[in-house]
Amino acid sequence: xxxxxVSDAELAGQPAAYWTGIAYEALIAYTRARxxxxxxxxxxxxxxxxxxxxxxxxxxxxxTIPELRDAMTSYIRPEDxxxxxxxxxxxxxxxxxxxxxxxxxxxxGEQARxxxxxxxxxxxxxxxxxxxxxxxxxxxxxxxxxxxxAGGTAA
Numbered sequence: 001x002x003x004x005x006v007s008d009a010e011l012a013g014q015p016a017a018y019w020t021g022i023a024y025e026a027l028i029a030y031t032r033a034r035x036x037x038x039x040x041x042x043x044x045x046x047x048x049x050x051x052x053x054x055x056x057x058x059x060x061x062x063x064t065i066p067e068l069r070d071a072m073t074s075y076i077r078p079e080d081x082x083x084x085x086x087x088x089x090x091x092x093x094x095x096x097x098x099x100x101x102x103x104x105x106x107x108x109g110e111q112a113r114x115x116x117x118x119x120x121x122x123x124x125x126x127x128x129x130x131x132x133x134x135x136x137x138x139x140x141x142x143x144x145x146x147x148x149x150a151g152g153t154a155a
Contacts, residue, residue: 016146027127028077034123040116043085046072048094048113051105055113062102 006014032042050071053060065083069076076082086103089095094109105113128136144154 016143020143030127031123034126035116035119038116038119041085041088043076043080043082044089045113045116046076047082047086047089047103048105048109048116051095051103052110052113054110060105062098062100062104064101064103068103 028042035042035045047068049055049057050068051057051060051063056071057063063071065086068086069082072082086095089109090097090103092108092112094106094112096104096106098104147154
């Protein structure tokens, strides 16, 4: 397959929505493949993070699957089955379930979250290879402005 060089003028006329969609799918696929190589899934990591008072959870309180799904609504993918992912974590002893069907992070689960988080820098480094921080920041600022221009909210 040959790669055709596209001029800056041609790139400027291409739709950002197309390229952001392609980028999103490629970045998610890459991240999930690296996590799978280490024996876990992205949704499993999110479950641990959302239940940890040392991470996303404000209080470390248990949550039901619907509550967790609501908490993850901005980044969970349609194919992610949180109930099935939670079952794996329950089997590993990283979560427990109480009588109200709330999931709780165990000490082993907290240690697993800490250990799994150590994989993130290598994934980020691989994805950012050849991209200096100034270019990355500029790209994000441009995307945030486009989001605002489209009527969305950019954090």
